[in-house]
Amino acid sequence: MISFIDINHYFLWIIYETDNSIAGSSSQHFQYSKQVFGEMKGNHE
Numbered sequence: 001m002i003s004f005i006d007i008n009h010y011f012l013w014i015i016y017e018t019d020n021s022i023a024g025s026s027s028q029h030f031q032y033s034k035q036v037f038g039e040m041k042g043n044h045e
Contacts, residue, residue, distance in 0.1 A: 010037045 013036065 006037070013037065
């Protein structure tokens, strides 16, 4: 089960990635954010 904190953290990552996309290197960072979220999700199941 994903907690509210995990979801909130994931959306903070999305905001961070949106800011990075303006700077230019978004896709690699977004892959990392998905990896982090996947690990967090795994920790709660």
